[in-house]
Amino acid sequence: MPIGSAVQKGSTVYVYDEKGRVLFTRSVGNGPKDGVKGFTSSTVTIQNGNTVYVFHESGRVLYTR
Numbered sequence: 001m002p003i004g005s006a007v008q009k010g011s012t013v014y015v016y017d018e019k020g021r022v023l024f025t026r027s028v029g030n031g032p033k034d035g036v037k038g039f040t041s042s043t044v045t046i047q048n049g050n051t052v053y054v055f056h057e058s059g060r061v062l063y064t065r
Contacts, residue, residue, distance in 0.1 A: 002041040003057050015044050015055070024059030 004018035008028070013036055015023045028034045028048045037045040037052065043062065044055050052065045 001057065003039050003044055006036045006039040006044045006046075008035045013044075013046055015039070015057075015059070017057075023057060024055070026053075026055070026059075 001017040001021075001023065003023065004016050004020065006013060006015045008014075011028055011030055011034075013026045013028055015025070017023050026046055028046060031049065033047050034049065035047060037047055039045065042057050046053050046055065054062045054064075056062050
């Protein structure tokens with residue numbers, strides 16, 4: 001199911017499909033750089049500390065940087 005949105009609430013990122021159902025969640029730190037950096041219909045990019053993670057719509061990590 002394609003990603004419809006990615007929203008950060010506190011230290012948790014919620015990734016929703018196009019119908020508003022939660023696909024997956026991820027915890028992030030509280031640093032000034034931490035949180036959602038962007039998303040497409042198939043990926044979401046989240047920074048946690050000095051590491052940037054790109055997640056597939058299934059919630060699995062595609063790569064880190």
